[in-house]
Amino acid sequence: VTDHHQIGEVAQTVGLSLRTIRYYEEIGLVTPSGRSGGGFRLYTEADIARLGLIKDLKPVASSLETMGELLDCADRLASGDGDRGELGRRLGLAVDQAMQRCAQLQTRLDAARDALNRLAAVAVERAR
Amino acid sequence: VTDHHQIGEVAQTVGLSLRTIRYYEEIGLVTPSGRSGGGFRLYTEADIARLGLIKDLKPVASSLETMGELLDCADRLASGDGDRGELGRRLGLAVDQAMQRCAQLQTRLDAARDALNRLAAVAVERAR
DNA sequence: TTGCTCCTCACGTCACGTGAGGTGGC
DNA sequence: TTGCTCCTCACGTCACGTGAGGTGGC
Numbered sequence: 268v269t270d271h272h273q274i275g276e277v278a279q280t281v282g283l284s285l286r287t288i289r290y291y292e293e294i295g296l297v298t299p300s301g302r303s304g305g306g307f308r309l310y311t312e313a314d315i316a317r318l319g320l321i322k323d324l325k326p327v328a329s330s331l332e333t334m335g336e337l338l339d340c341a342d343r344l345a346s347g348d349g350d351r352g353e354l355g356r357r358l359g360l361a362v363d364q365a366m367q368r369c370a371q372l373q374t375r376l377d378a379a380r381d382a383l384n385r386l387a388a389v390a391v392e393r394a395r
Numbered sequence: 396v397t398d399h400h401q402i403g404e405v406a407q408t409v410g411l412s413l414r415t416i417r418y419y420e421e422i423g424l425v426t427p428s429g430r431s432g433g434g435f436r437l438y439t440e441a442d443i444a445r446l447g448l449i450k451d452l453k454p455v456a457s458s459l460e461t462m463g464e465l466l467d468c469a470d471r472l473a474s475g476d477g478d479r480g481e482l483g484r485r486l487g488l489a490v491d492q493a494m495q496r497c498a499q500l501q502t503r504l505d506a507a508r509d510a511l512n513r514l515a516a517v518a519v520e521r522a523r
Numbered sequence: 524t525t526g527c528t529c530c531t532c533a534c535g536t537c538a539c540g541t542g543a544g545g546t547g548g549c
Numbered sequence: 550t551t552g553c554t555c556c557t558c559a560c561g562t563c564a565c566g567t568g569a570g571g572t573g574g575c
Contacts, residue, residue: 358518390486433547
């Protein structure tokens with residue numbers, strides 16, 4: 268089991284660019300668990316899962332900073348570092364906010380589809 | 396019927412910031428139909444509808460440049476400026492691409508909801 | 524040795540946000 | 550005259566894209 272993957276492989280499987288993955292490291296979102304002798308970033312399965320979670324949450328995050336705070340809450344809950352009640356409340360609040368952004372995005376997406384259907388009708392109608 | 400509205404009123408009804416509306420003018424997306432004596436931008440109902448359309452399409456547009464090309468096609472179809480068949484095909488293609496982006500965004504939105512549900516479960520589970 | 528993948532700067536880009544300083548119209 | 554809304558620069562920001570020049574490991 269080779270639990271250390273190079274950044275190119277990670278980018279491929281998660282669906283993010285090399286630059287994006289490096290940027291997330293720059294701002295402290297995901298730090299690779301190790302480095303090779305030559306300085307190559309080495310990611311574990313856990314690192315990859317974290318990048319996947321970030322990618323999934325991204326469309327409904329207000330910024331990468333708030334994303335970091337959310338992940339920090341989840342991390343500290345998992346590791347038991349801090350008041351569980353307080354952390355649970357904070358995580359719940361962050362999730363609620365993101366859920367509201369889900370609903371907003373869904374509404375906007377539906378509006379986009381409606382607008383596109385109207386445009387499609389114009390396209391074929393004028394063609395005849 | 397006062398068919399000329401100031402930018403603040405337009406921003407309120409459409410749901411865009413003043414800066415965004417001015418920026419869309421800067422890049423040639425929406426030019427107000429008139430100006431007052433003192434230089435105030437004056438928008439007609441048609442201008443407002445165009446801004447509303449842009450806002451609706453924005454979540455599924457790849458860039459404001461491609462959005463401009465799509466609107467240009469629609470404009471020329473409406474005004475009869477150019478080959479209807481060619482314009483219809485181009486608009487249809489642009490709409491198809493946007494529809495594909497709709498589907499992608501829907502997939503990502505569903506993934507975000509799943510991830511949030513898992514996080515919500517973590518939040519309450521650890522609180523107990 | 525040759526490729527391919529990776530590295531670190533560092534400047535560029537897109538879509539705006541945010542004042543700074545000034546004017547218009549009821 | 551006082552507010553409120555608008556105006557034009559112009560610099561700042563966020564989330565990366567895109568080379569430039571150099572190294573590592575099979």
